Amino acid sequence: MLPTAAAALLLGLGAPALAQAPAALPPAAAPASPLLPLPPGPTGSLPLPLGKGTQVVTLAQAEQQLIDRNLAVIAARRGVDAARANRLVASALPPPQISIGNTFAQFNETRGGSIQGARFFSPTSNIAAGIQVLIERGNKRTLRTRLAEDQIGVAEAQVLDAVRIQLFTLRQAFLGALLARANLEVALGNRMSLDRTEALLRRQLRDGAIPEGDLLRFQASRLPFEVDVPNNAQAYAAGVAAVATLLSADPAAFQPGAGQLDAMGIRPAMPAGLAPPPATIRGTPAAPTGTPSGPASAPTTVQTILSPVAFDLRGRFDAVPQLGIGREELAQAIESRADVVAAQRQVSAANSNRLLAEASRSRDVTVNGSWGRSRLSQDLPFATAPLSANDAFAIQLSIPIFTNRIVEGNVGVATAQAGQAEAQARAARLQARADFAAAWAAYEQARALLTLYTGGALNRAEEAFRSTEAAYLAGGRTLLDVLDALRTLNATRVQANQARYAYLLALAQLEQATGVSGIAPRL
Structure with missing residues (x-):
């Protein structure tokens, strides 16, 4: 192979594949090279094949929407409303009860056992009315009100806890989606460079400069790069669906036309079969332009790379925010x-x-007052003043007896429940400290790993690729060696993305574990 052809081939292989380097490297970063240009922009900014009108959502916007729309948070707020309504009930006096009735029939009995003077009364001829009032003792109303107010405080704290948990879940899903997006950008950059390199090899095969075996080995070696595209696209779609669910949005609500990006040659096929046959000419599969018919003409790229999504999640995934607070302050919080x-x-x-x-x-004491009026029978013996009706007033006091076992049993239950609550409070505190210990350890490890990748690992992988390509230009290495170096560089970039994700997630986990706001990353 001529040196000029080799240089052109490596230029097509190396440049786009390395376009997803971190946007901010330490001062020791390698100088620019014609084969390794500096990255064009921050990770997370590459346009993806999305449907028209797809809403762009940042992490800050998602957090605000979560507070307003998340169903778990809304349910917790309803608990506060219920607790406040219960306070109205607890602070009210026991309602009095009014009773009213009448005697609708009357008859008289003689000493001989006979019945005389049987008659029926209308409601106005015989009526009885009463009122019953419960008088509470022992300051029960005040104690009920205090209990209801304590329950309001519990419900309000539970709302804050629901927000804390749901915010962390949102941040975890959002960062996972950004990780998949960053890896998808790396995979798309690799595929674009491999496509150009394959086009060069096809032209060289057509011109007779290389044997067909070289092209076949190249095509076989690019398969791992190709698998990264649908895997990361699926992970991104799954992350978007998780975020949409937390925001109470329909994860399946999306605009038509997603998954197409003509500039990248991405045109999803109809889902009629797993492997649609290529176009044919007179019954023979048509080969790609510049490639003779044969195994080398088979497709080497996937077409459908992104399912429709409800949102397009954006953020500076390459940002490395500092913690800004010490361990002791977090432990006290x-x-x-x-x-x-x-x-x-x-x-x-x-x-x-x-x-x-x-x-x-x-x-408690129950007081009953009553009044009754009954018309007298008109066949009673006559008196000096004729009588028409009899009015009667009465008052009764009632006190429950034999309640000692019930009361002491209820006291025992309440005492045991208070002991349970105290034990659960101590357990919650210990669990919070355990969460903080785990979150702090994860933060320290993630920070060390991120320093490793941004401080030297990426530079070493790039330098290894440079040395391999230089040896290939000098005739000392093969194309497969260059591909192997590219695989190592690609794996290093993906692992660097994973290190960024671990670091950003560790910050979010620290905020979730301590309850201190402002620690989670602002992308």
């Missing part, structure tokens, strides 16, 4: 984490409930 606060408030509510149960030892 654990006491204010929402679930720890909710558990402590649950202890207060349980103690209020125990006091309310103990107040039942003071028996």
